[in-house]
Amino acid sequence: MLTRVALGGRSYLLFTPPPGPTPPPLVVVLHGAGGTAEWADGETGWSATAAREGFALALPDALPPDPAKPPKFLTNAARWDVGSGGDEDLLDPPDARPDDLAFLSDVLTDATRRAGADPRRVSVTGFSNGAAMAFRVAAELSDRVAAVAPVAGYCRVPEGFRTARPVPTLYLIGAADPLVPVRGGAVRSPWKHRLVTRRPVAESLGRWARILGCSPGPVEESDAGGVRTDAYPGPVPFRAVTVEGLGHHWPGGKGQLNPRVAGPPSAVLNATAVIWEFVREYRS
Template identity: 30%
Template sequence: MMRPETRDRILTLGIAIVLTAAKPNAAHASYGECGVPDAPCKLESGEYYVAMPEVLDDPPAVIWLHGYGRSGKAMIQNAAYVDPFIRRGYAVIMPSGRPSINVKDLDWGVADGYDLERDDVAFINAVRADAVDRFGIDPSRILIAGFSRGGSMAWDIACQAPEMARGFAAAAGAFWEPMTTECDAPVHLFHVHGFKDRMVPFEGRELTWEGVDFHQGNVMKGLDVWRRENACLGSAENSFGDDGSMQKDWMDCAAGSIRFKVTKGGHGVPEGWRDAVLDWFEALP
């Protein structure tokens, strides 16, 4: 028959093993299912979704901002977006936008002359802080990236709150008009745009949405803002990809850096872009 003290030691050891195995979630027990696939992490101002890599000790993270009409939940279920980051050891954080002017599709409060109810720069900052606290994200290795309207939101965050991330990356989305002329500090920015993009044309365009007039900004005009802010006023280093893409790198800047890539495609995220962005991000000084 087992002695009481032996039984107590085994019971204590068993409890310790269970608690150790549950460590990533135990600290966040009050958040219910947050962090479990498809379960939202809820904040007062909105929600976000998370996919974690296998290594949970202070992982870097990508905060991905979806395009118009999508959601954090839809994006966290999209393996094409999530898996390339997870394989590289990054946590993936997918916030959800807020209802747009048509009160149906989710959108971001991009600086375009029309204000949504929520301050999305403040919201993403709250998401960042909450994810760092809940999941042990390394705050010094955060990349904020986005596509289309999410890419424009990434530009606005970089301009208004550059301290939020080590680097910013956008695909097919830049500043809207009325375009800012000043930003708070230099940044590291990687922007990719399709030369044939008709949804967000390279040269910008005017459009009317639900009776409201908008003006997408000229991408090169926006890049001039970043060149001034980063003091990247010299010539860029030019390179060409085997896929017909063209790339300009402004690395000899007073602070920050700019990588600008033009592809032959249209409105989308180019194949291999996520790994290219992570290679760039990990090589930042």
């Protein structure tokens, strides 16, 4: 059962598994722009997976531009401050940016303590704007993150950023994503209804590869059943998974976003299961 935890004027959802012989891992899930922690869990099924597999789960909430009003997808969309570059091409920045990195650092500490989780086995995943924030957390809090798994978002970490340690990474994207187009191109903002130009996803991933000390040129590992996996050789695993026919949705999720904006959902791959199998192996 998920419980709402208040933390420094903000809050997050927490699932704590029954006590076991060893401290459980902790997975932190970051929703996308306009989303909420509850929506993200319903879309992805992370809490059901945590209950079945016995790990702790935290789903923090971002803040909307006007925290005095309820968050709404189109008019007061909650989103993370992903740092350099941001998402201003799709959303107007808030007048005063919240310190999301400090908040998420506090979530890692608080959720680990409350759930009795292993602080060496904390992993972060996120969708869209939450994926960009997951990259930022893995860069700036790399000594506390065992693995990271961004889904359908960009790496906004500046070129040349030096992490305390390279973090094992699994990235997932839909080949038919109209908001994060794999090859780049024009994107119509769901919020501002204006056309903006997106760079190819490969440029973003190549920058992250260089930050990790991996080769920026991927090598194909497999391509079957509508799922291609590319690897970036280096000191830690870094794989990118592309799902054919998938739009801007959580792979294998409920596909709750409007397909006219987000493109088609797909059940070819269950990202929650795949990410759990990846992150469960690692320790910081």
